[in-house]
Amino acid sequence: MKINWNLEAYFPVGMPWQQDSKLILFGYVASSVWSLYCPVQIYQSYQDLFDSGKLIPEVMMADFIQLADNAFLGFGALILAMILLAIANYRYHFKGSKSVYLMRRLPQKYEMLKRCLSVPAAVILLTLATAFLLLMTYYWIYCAVTPKQCLAPGQWQKLMGGIFL
Amino acid sequence: MIEIRDLSKNYGTKEALNHINLTLPQGEIVGLFGENGAGKTTLQKCILGFLRHKGAVTLDGAPITYRNIARLSFATCEHSFFPSLTPKAHMEFYQMHFPSFRTKRFTALMEFFELPMTRQLRKFSVGQQNQFEVIMALSQGADYILMDEPFSGNDVFNREDFYKVLLGTLEPTETILLSTHLLEEVQHFISRAVLIHQGSIAADALVSDLEDQGKDLMTFVKETYHYRGDRVSKVLSTLAEDEEGGIK
Numbered sequence: 020m021k022i023n024w025n026l027e028a029y030f031p032v033g034m035p036w037q038q039d040s041k042l043i044l045f046g047y048v049a050s051s052v053w054s055l056y057c058p059v060q061i062y063q064s065y066q067d068l069f070d071s072g073k074l075i076p077e078v079m080m081a082d083f084i085q086l087a088d089n090a091f092l093g094f095g096a097l098i099l100a101m102i103l104l105a106i107a108n109y110r111y112h113f114k115g116s117k118s119v120y121l122m123r124r125l126p127q128k129y130e131m132l133k134r135c136l137s138v139p140a141a142v143i144l145l146t147l148a149t150a151f152l153l154l155m156t157y158y159w160i161y162c163a164v165t166p167k168q169c170l171a172p173g174q175w176q177k178l179m180g181g182i183f184l
Numbered sequence: 185m186i187e188i189r190d191l192s193k194n195y196g197t198k199e200a201l202n203h204i205n206l207t208l209p210q211g212e213i214v215g216l217f218g219e220n221g222a223g224k225t226t227l228q229k230c231i232l233g234f235l236r237h238k239g240a241v242t243l244d245g246a247p248i249t250y251r252n253i254a255r256l257s258f259a260t261c262e263h264s265f266f267p268s269l270t271p272k273a274h275m276e277f278y279q280m281h282f283p284s285f286r287t288k289r290f291t292a293l294m295e296f297f298e299l300p301m302t303r304q305l306r307k308f309s310v311g312q313q314n315q316f317e318v319i320m321a322l323s324q325g326a327d328y329i330l331m332d333e334p335f336s337g338n339d340v341f342n343r344e345d346f347y348k349v350l351l352g353t354l355e356p357t358e359t360i361l362l363s364t365h366l367l368e369e370v371q372h373f374i375s376r377a378v379l380i381h382q383g384s385i386a387a388d389a390l391v392s393d394l395e396d397q398g399k400d401l402m403t404f405v406k407e408t409y410h411y412r413g414d415r416v417s418k419v420l421s422t423l424a425e426d427e428e429g430g431i432k
Contacts, residue, residue, distance in 0.1 A: 032266050032269065032277060033266040033267070033268040033269040033273070034268075114267075115267035115268075115306060116262065116263035116264060116265055116266070116267050116305075117260065117262045117263060117264055118264055118265060118266045118267075119264075120232075120234065120258055120260060120262070120264035121264040121265065121266075123232075123233070123234060124232065124253050124254075124256065124257070124258060124264075125250070125253070125254075125281050126250055126251070126253060126254040126281065126282070127250070127281060128249075128250035130281070
């Protein structure tokens with residue numbers, strides 16, 4: 020299949036795709052910026068380990084999963100928005116007319132599917148990849164800055180449990 | 185040739201089409217008639233593959249799929265265009281997706297009906313939208329043009345123009361399946377009449393045969409449906425009797 024790099028070809032015909040693209044981009048950037056809440060939390064928790072520049076004895080760093088909590092909500096909201104966008108894209112073909120009849124008569128079998136699902140699916144994949152990369156980066160920062168004696172054991176297991184359970 | 189074999193369609197427990205058998209050879213203008221809910225629209229949507237059904241619909245022996253669907257076009261009173269696009273944008277979209285799009289015919293018809301090329305379709309009147317819907321169906325470059333009540337909302341002069349334009353522009357290989365209630369208007373324009381009644385084919389006749397028999401289309405339809413002309417007068421006289429008898 021030939022790939023068309025014109026973004027318009029991946030939105031329903033006649034949809035205000037520039038406006039939608041801007042909103043998606045804004046959502047993506049805003050979610051990424053919102054995730055900085057996690058390193059800010061790590062920094063605050065790190066500061067709490069010290070008193071007048073000296074490490075407080077027996078004090079432990081908060082678990083990473085607690086510090087990361089809420090930081091990735093923006094990505095979750097963006098994924099939810101993309102699911103709703105896919106539904107809206109399909110419903111668009113019933114708004115004001117039944118343009119679905121034209122789309123279903125096209126010789127290009129997957130044209131309607133492409134225009135309804137491509138952008139939401141791509142954004143969901145990109146969001147998941149970005150969220151994963153940022154999570155791993157923040158986790159690396161967390162492990163790197165936390166003094167060994169302040170690091171509670173089982174952080175990775177707790178993180179995985181938090182993601183998948 | 186479109187061949188419909190043993191086509192049945194149910195909506196839940198309601199039988200919409202019942203074992204339909206029909207062939208549509210190339211070059212015919214076929215009128216599809218029937219009462220409201222008879223199954224005309226359902227039949228057209230089944231031909232186009234929009235509805236799941238039992239039985240087979242083939243185009244020159246092959247099932248209708250995305251490989252040959254471009255040989256069929258569809259004009260519907262529900263409209264299948266994009267309201268936020270202009271006719272010009274539609275033309276470009278069709279040119280991109282239908283290699284046999286007839287640009288010359290499209291331009292000529294747009295000019296004939298004096299439709300603006302650069303105004304959004306949602307700003308058109310219903311009559312203009314109907315005209316545009318039919319223009320797109322005629323310009324797609326399809327061999328089989330299915331039309332479902334395409335002129336509802338258009339005035340009589342407008343419809344008259346359309347019939348003339350249709351007859352003047354169609355090529356001998358183009359086939360039209362026209363579903364309409366406007367029997368008298370289309371009787372001189374169609375070559376064949378298919379009558380559908382409660383989901384079954386009630387009659388299928390060539391207009392030339394009817395003419396040979398000295399029948400007009402309306403008489404043929406009334407005969408087929410066993411239309412009782414005295415029905416109205418009976419009801420009116422019953423009502424009149426009731427009023428005279430003091431029943432309120």
